[in-house]
Amino acid sequence: MSCKCYAALVPAGPLVPHTIERRAVGPDDVAIDIKYAGICHSDVHQAREEWGSAIFPMVPGHEIGGFVGDKVGVGCMVDSCRECQSCKEGDENYCATGAVMTYNGKYKYKHCQEYTEDGGKPTYGGYAQSIVVDKNYVCRIPDNLDLAGATPLLCAGITVYSPMAYNGLKAGQKLGVAGLGGLGAMAVMIGKAWGCEVTVLSRSEGKREEAMKELKADKFVVMSNDSDVEAAASSLDMIIDTIAAKHDIPTYLSFLRQNGKFVMVGVPAEPLDFHAFAIIPKRKTITGSLIGGIRETQEMLDFCGKHNIICPHELISGDKISESYDRVVKSDVKYRFVIDTSTF
């Protein structure tokens, strides 16, 4: 089955109209009629080959919303080994031999019809009008959610939801959200629905109004404002850190109360430093989290359905993807670009 898509034909090339072939629908597969695809910052990194050698042509997109009769979604993974302890426990995202990523990956496991002796055919993502995916890696999107707005939940939503669940965040606790891009916005909305008091930790005053009014955050701390920083000391139970640039970890740690947890989901290029005294005296924790498993992604979607949470977004046509990439890099988006694949 051939389908229209947008692809980067060469590293750092523009995203241009292209056509790819999808595999025949096997007994465990579903063919998804894709309507929307979110643009994640990691799409930009990979299409521009900033994370090491990549596979071209590349069809990015791991926030996929479409139909198989019902509304469905696909996130960052389309396959995994299914045999390791992580896979068996539903943590396919931590598959011991590596999950097959939705694009810029290879179908490397024998159980897939696209497996080949030389390492498997490449995966192509969601900037396309269709995709064929093993049904075990597809989630249901609740009926009440707008499909375009629900699409970013498949990466931005699960990435912040999973560490809240795994690290035992409780209703009534105080949650900090560092950085207010797509992940940060989702963390604020999901945190509020979780029953937490949510404080946004932002590097600029400029986002205060949208954080408080649109996203319903409870407090707003500007990191460059000493009195803001002082007032927030030792007040938070958990911080979800979505910042992907170098930042001053010890100051963020100072916001945690005893036993507080600092969870990194953004990946700055540089190493980060901290002093042991920043964590020992109040038994603080620095930890990380990588997207989430399929079962947990479904749980997150159901949670968002119950609380009517979708990601605020800007809908764009295919011809605007390259331009949108530049805006993503400048953080000039509230909070996600979602591509309308009917424009391909």
Next chain:
Amino acid sequence: MSCKCYAALVPAGPLVPHTIERRAVGPDDVAIDIKYAGICHSDVHQAREEWGSAIFPMVPGHEIGGFVGDKVGVGCMVDSCRECQSCKEGDENYCATGAVMTYNGKYKYKHCQEYTEDGGKPTYGGYAQSIVVDKNYVCRIPDNLDLAGATPLLCAGITVYSPMAYNGLKAGQKLGVAGLGGLGAMAVMIGKAWGCEVTVLSRSEGKREEAMKELKADKFVVMSNDSDVEAAASSLDMIIDTIAAKHDIPTYLSFLRQNGKFVMVGVPAEPLDFHAFAIIPKRKTITGSLIGGIRETQEMLDFCGKHNIICPHELISGDKISESYDRVVKSDVKYRFVIDTSTF
């Protein structure tokens, strides 16, 4: 009540015979006939005023073993606010307004008879023949344990036991111990009694035999040996890091399996750095821990009683304290110096 002790009369001065006055025994107090005091590396730091301004004359010692009829012990704290959430939950070590340390502290809370308007009288520690302590800060030492060998449990023991308990270490899991001084030795012995497979992570080959034969460790990794390091990759559930000097955190993190925890109890002077990629892909955790609460210290002593664990040590007389300090700095001790106070 006056009592003989060893004290540093001036910063970085030698430890010399001295006499101090202990308070009258109040209704909540017990007077302990001290027999032994352990030498902790932090005694050296404080007597030499390496951790900022200190109180002199100073009588160090926060590993105290003696008698009040029964065998008893006192650790790092002799008082706390008793009103904050941490104190109420038995985490006096994390007292919100600060526990009163056993020496080089001040009796700053009104409920103590040594409280004064100008901030309280100073505390004097265990290098002495007696001490008067509120009974709520005194623990029972099990009858079957040798008192001299049990004395270091009051700091070195609880410091490694507490994070094992708090972080949910389970029998059958794989524990790494980084650094093999007093704390490291206790971590190996307690970890074995916990039912764990224990791997020592050491910077030198020299400690292999004592780790394996005397302390009964299961495995020994020399950090400078590439094949040792490679073989240990992704194998450990938890690492107790007792190293108080700068070290390469990412290499230690590489030993953790998915969801593994790296617990810092040693405090290097320098900041430590790591890359977010060292913790995110396998959801690893870096955390810290500071001694333990009184209830938990009792639990640890009972655990050690049940498993017949004492700290291997070298018994010294008072006149050898200053010389022993130099040997502590050179790590020339297996694994703790314990002072026999009958020699004062």
